[in-house]
Amino acid sequence: MTTPRVLFWHRRDLRLTDNLGLAAAAAISPAVTGVYVLDPQVISPSEHLLPMAPARLWFLIESLIELQQRWRDAGSRLLVVEGDPVQLLPQLAERIAAEAVVWNRDVEPYARERDRQVAQRLQADGRKVVVDWDQLLIAPELLKTGGGDPYRVYGPFLRNWRGQVQAKQPVTVPAPAGLVDLDPAAVPSGEPLMARRDSHGFKGTELCPCRPGEAAAMQQLTSFCDGALFGYEPDRNFPGVVGTSYLSAALSVGTLSPRQAWSAAQEAREQARSEEQLHAIAVWEQELCWREFYQQALFHFPELSDGPYREQWRRFPWENNEDWFDFWREGQTGMPIIDAAMRQLNQTGWMHNRCRMIVASYLVKDLICDWRWGERAFMELEVDGDLAANNGGWQWSASSGMDPKPLRIFNPATQASKFDAAGDYIRQWVPELRHVNTKDLLSGEIGALERRDYPEPLVNHKTQQAKFKALYATIRS
Known part of the structure; x- marks a missing residue:
């Protein structure tokens, strides 16, 4: 009797350890x-989807190369093919005589329709299809209000989500061996x-703080939970401080699972020595919840x-x-904190979250540009570009999304003074202003002689x- 062949389709789960579908x-x-x-609709610009950033393509390719070796170590192999999954997967399943095809579900509209078509084709061929959730701690269908509706507000969602996660006590599963x-x-x-490795076009591979591959993700998680996590609050707010995990790209492509992140946080709780440290861990857990809030929002809406x-x-x-x-995109607005953040993104493929909020507010509410322009620009630049999180963040900044607060405007000078008080972050990414005194550097009110070749501010914030x-008042009625 022959052993039945199973085909496992990787998508946003580029790891062997704690991969529920695998x-x-x-x-x-x-x-x-x-x-x-390698779906051309996903990795190349198209009419219907936001393009994949060169930084993200680099991260993806390097993660896949490592993943192939992990498959070999486990006794089998990872095939990488290029083309339309709806056509290729049924053909591949037939070629290798796979009796079943397994994958983990996705929340994005394109992925859901593609998966429906793939499943239909496979089942028409008499093959078994097995799918389930992996990229979320709690499946979106399980998170509903008392009235049975999807959540539109983060606070109640957090309470329900945390209660279900704590009751579930997520555990990780080992990588398969002996395949x-x-x-x-x-x-x-x-x-x-x-x-593809030689053609992604990303120049910031050494500067990017997000490192590709399953091994690097676990190393970064361990390092973070042994150190910076205990000071995550308030350090996460200061872009000049190494106070965040840099795991956003790993969670987006799945070189790390949310269960691994949650479990590591629970282990850190056992090591915490103060209420402040416990609070810092809780705040990071809330950030994991924000990720899932935006994922379930896109799933339901x-x-x-x-x-x-x-x-x-x-x-x-x-x-x-x-x-x-x-x-704005090039970091030449004449407002130092804005330009520092955009230059960091252009050079490294990553931007600190506090700065993402500042530059988004500036584009929408100072330059009065459609937030969708910024959403697309981020997806064209970010190593961690994720449709749900990126869309949710931009709609939060624009006040057009699921947020009970109707209008939110950040003053860039005030934000710089609060979160880069010494000007270290600005001086790192806008080196032509290193000589400027800190007060003027933060405010952006720099004299002509001091400004030299740095541009005048595009606009006056007030x-x-x-x-x-005034424009907002025209749409309120």
Whole structure:
């Protein structure tokens, strides 16, 4: 009697350890083969999807290269093919005589429709399809209000989510071992990874604080939970301080699971020595919850990917000055904290979260540009670009999303004074201003002689704030 072959389709779960779908595949049969499909609709700019940043493509390719070695170490192999998954996966399943195909679910509208079509094709061929959640601690279908509706407000969602997570006590599952490989004759020819490795175009591979691969993700998680996690609050707010985990990209592509992150936090709780340290850990847990809040929002309200949640924002009279937008994107606005943050993103593929809020507010409420311009720009630059989190963050900043607060405007000079008081972050990323005294550096009110080749501010915050509020009043009725 032959051992049945199972095909496991990797997507946003680029790891062997604590991969629930892979564990389910290995429970069916040890003869498991992995596959990753480089889908042109996902990795290349298209009419319907936001493009993948070169930084994210670099992170993806390097993670896949490591993952292939992990599959070999486990006794089997990871195939990487390029093309339309709806066509390729049924063909591959037939070629290797897979009796079952297994994958982990996704929240994004394109992925859900693609998966439906793949499943339909496979089942029509008589193959078993097994799918479940892996990228979330709590499945979105399980998080509903008392009235049975999806959550639209973070606070009540947090309480329900935390209660379910604590009751569930998530545990991690080990990586499968002793897998049975394919007959080499059945392996498709071609290896697109190496060609992609040399063509992603990302120049900041050494500067990026997010490191690709499952091993690096675990190292970063361990290092964070042994140190910076205990001071996460308030250190997470200061972009010049190493106070965050740098795990956003790992969680986005799945080189780390949310269960691994949660479990590490619980272990850190056992080591905490003060109420302040316990509070810091709780705040990081809340950030994991924000990630899931935006994921479940996109799952229940897929229309978020196309526009604002609040209907009146479709009528907002954006000015959309293309020159101003380009200056913002390039870090040449004349406002030092804005330019420092955008230069960090351009050079490293990553930006501190406090700065993401500051530059988003500036683009939308100082430059009066449509938040969707910023959303796309981030996806074109971020190593951790994630549709749900990026869309949720931009709609939060624009006041167009699921947020009970109707209007939120950040003063960039005030934010710089609060969170980069010594100007260290600004001086790191805007080196031509290192000589400027800290007070002027933070305010952006720099004299012509001191400014030298650095640009004049594009706008006056107070003037633009008043203008934005007047425009906002036109859509409130």
